[in-house]
Amino acid sequence: MQIINQKTVEVCFSPALINLFDCKGATIVVVDILRATSSICVAFEHGAESIIPLASIEETIKYKEKGYLIAGERNGEMIEGFDLGNSPFGFMENRIRGSKIALTTTNGTQAINAIPKDAAEIVIGSFLNLNAISNYLAEQDRNVIVLCSGFKNKFNLEDTLLAGAIVNRLRLNQKHTIDCDSAVAAEYLYLKAKDNLFEFLENSSHRKRLHKLHIESDIKYCLSPNQSKAIPVMRDGVLVNYKEKSE
Amino acid sequence: MQIINQKTVEVCFSPALINLFDCKGATIVVVDILRATSSICVAFEHGAESIIPLASIEETIKYKEKGYLIAGERNGEMIEGFDLGNSPFGFMENRIRGSKIALTTTNGTQAINAIPKDAAEIVIGSFLNLNAISNYLAEQDRNVIVLCSGFKNKFNLEDTLLAGAIVNRLRLNQKHTIDCDSAVAAEYLYLKAKDNLFEFLENSSHRKRLHKLHIESDIKYCLSPNQSKAIPVMRDGVLVNYKEKSE
Numbered sequence: 446m447q448i449i450n451q452k453t454v455e456v457c458f459s460p461a462l463i464n465l466f467d468c469k470g471a472t473i474v475v476v477d478i479l480r481a482t483s484s485i486c487v488a489f490e491h492g493a494e495s496i497i498p499l500a501s502i503e504e505t506i507k508y509k510e511k512g513y514l515i516a517g518e519r520n521g522e523m524i525e526g527f528d529l530g531n532s533p534f535g536f537m538e539n540r541i542r543g544s545k546i547a548l549t550t551t552n553g554t555q556a557i558n559a560i561p562k563d564a565a566e567i568v569i570g571s572f573l574n575l576n577a578i579s580n581y582l583a584e585q586d587r588n589v590i591v592l593c594s595g596f597k598n599k600f601n602l603e604d605t606l607l608a609g610a611i612v613n614r615l616r617l618n619q620k621h622t623i624d625c626d627s628a629v630a631a632e633y634l635y636l637k638a639k640d641n642l643f644e645f646l647e648n649s650s651h652r653k654r655l656h657k658l659h660i661e662s663d664i665k666y667c668l669s670p671n672q673s674k675a676i677p678v679m680r681d682g683v684l685v686n687y688k689e690k691s692e
Numbered sequence: 693m694q695i696i697n698q699k700t701v702e703v704c705f706s707p708a709l710i711n712l713f714d715c716k717g718a719t720i721v722v723v724d725i726l727r728a729t730s731s732i733c734v735a736f737e738h739g740a741e742s743i744i745p746l747a748s749i750e751e752t753i754k755y756k757e758k759g760y761l762i763a764g765e766r767n768g769e770m771i772e773g774f775d776l777g778n779s780p781f782g783f784m785e786n787r788i789r790g791s792k793i794a795l796t797t798t799n800g801t802q803a804i805n806a807i808p809k810d811a812a813e814i815v816i817g818s819f820l821n822l823n824a825i826s827n828y829l830a831e832q833d834r835n836v837i838v839l840c841s842g843f844k845n846k847f848n849l850e851d852t853l854l855a856g857a858i859v860n861r862l863r864l865n866q867k868h869t870i871d872c873d874s875a876v877a878a879e880y881l882y883l884k885a886k887d888n889l890f891e892f893l894e895n896s897s898h899r900k901r902l903h904k905l906h907i908e909s910d911i912k913y914c915l916s917p918n919q920s921k922a923i924p925v926m927r928d929g930v931l932v933n934y935k936e937k938s939e
Contacts, residue, residue: 458705458847461708462847596873599709626852630847633880633884634881
């Protein structure tokens with residue numbers, strides 16, 4: 446039995462496909478768990494005031510003299526002259542509290558920029574804030590599209606697993622219907638992987654690539670559910686913590 | 693231990709993403725199992741001489757007066773004035789033997805047209821010729837990219853399951869390495885679904901849509917592995933049966 450007017454949840458596997466989805470009035474959950482969206486959640490959990498996601502290194506550097514912490518990576522490596530890389534552990538430091546951060550990353554920012562302008566809201570998802578973001582989505586009376594950043598516009602497993610976890614939470618909540626093959630597939634993969642996400646990703650090419658960068662501890666942390674209650678939401682191009690704003 | 697120079701197998705979930713893959717020198721397996729690529733395999737199994745895949749209805753109609761059987765569908769329904777729709781059962785008729793067929797379909801033809809011109813070869817895959825096509829791919833010394841036609845450029849489950857089945861066959865054959873997240877995901881989904889493909893697709897939106905068209909028997913047949921030894925290969929824009937050519 447299907448309830449009339451029930452909202453839907455869909456999953457988009459690549460920023461290059463988001464224009465095929467009806468984003469009008471929907472909440473878009475941007476997912477880039479290794480490591481941009483995980484680090485964003487950590488920053489808000491540790492008291493960051495706001496985060497501006499930016500496409501280019503040049504743009505980001507300009508925020509340095511405005512008193513921002515500047516952060517980011519290219520191909521997984523830190524950028525010379527930046528305050529922070531993209532490791533979640535960097536965003537746990539004392540200087541994060543009350544800070545404004547300008548962040549540039551390879552895949553995450555590009556995903557945000559690809560979202561059609563008629564979307565109602567953009568939020569940030571990671572395993573770290575899985576329950577917080579899922580509960581937030583369930584409370585909203587909106588269609589949900591989980592946008593996986595992927596790797597250079599290709600499908601990747603780690604973002605898909607989080608998408609599947611969110612779909613699974615929304616299914617249990619019963620306020621959204623799952624009527625999209627990508628969402629069905631993502632949920633199956635999550636259910637297969639959930640008991641050992643790290644081991645499952647041993648088979649992922651991106652994970653293998655990241656392995657070469659010696660960030661295994663980052664990856665393990667990014668795969669830990671519910672370390673943060675942050676709900677990063679985009680307001681006029683700037684990410685703020687919905688939770689803190691509403692308290 | 694990885695063997696140097698081993699060929700790779702990748703999976704592309706949408707024609708809209710194929711330009712992200714390095715197709716140069718690769719064999720591209722076009723997959724649109726409900727129902728175009730299944731019907732193509734059936735036609736060759738029943739003695740068709742050649743099949744021309746075409747984008748438009750208008751183009752296809754012109755082949756009628758050249759003595760071709762004209763076949764195809766739009767949104768799953770037969771086109772007025774055509775000899776055949778897109779049901780695999782239609783391609784089992786006596787008139788198929790020795791025939792030339794012009795075929796237009798919603799998704800499959802568009803997938804073929806999206807393939808970069810530097811690909812070495814285009815072949816056609818379905819569950820019906822799963823072992824035949826997998827053995828053919830294993831014999832070739834080429835990288836393999838399985839291109840899922842999807843549904844209007846979106847990911848779909850049924851094509852992904854066949855992609856996963858092909859990946860699984862190539863893994864067992866050990867001549868190809870699987871170093872692509874899409875291939876890993878497709879194989880997991882196939883292994884989850886393989887004991888009851890039809891039931892698994894109950895959760896697929898495309899299958900639900902097709903259900904409305906009352907083609908359940910078509911779907912069940914299209915999900916039956918190894919009904920055909922056909923190896924449809926593209927030669928100068930025309931599909932022919934490699935098997936028959938080489939015998």
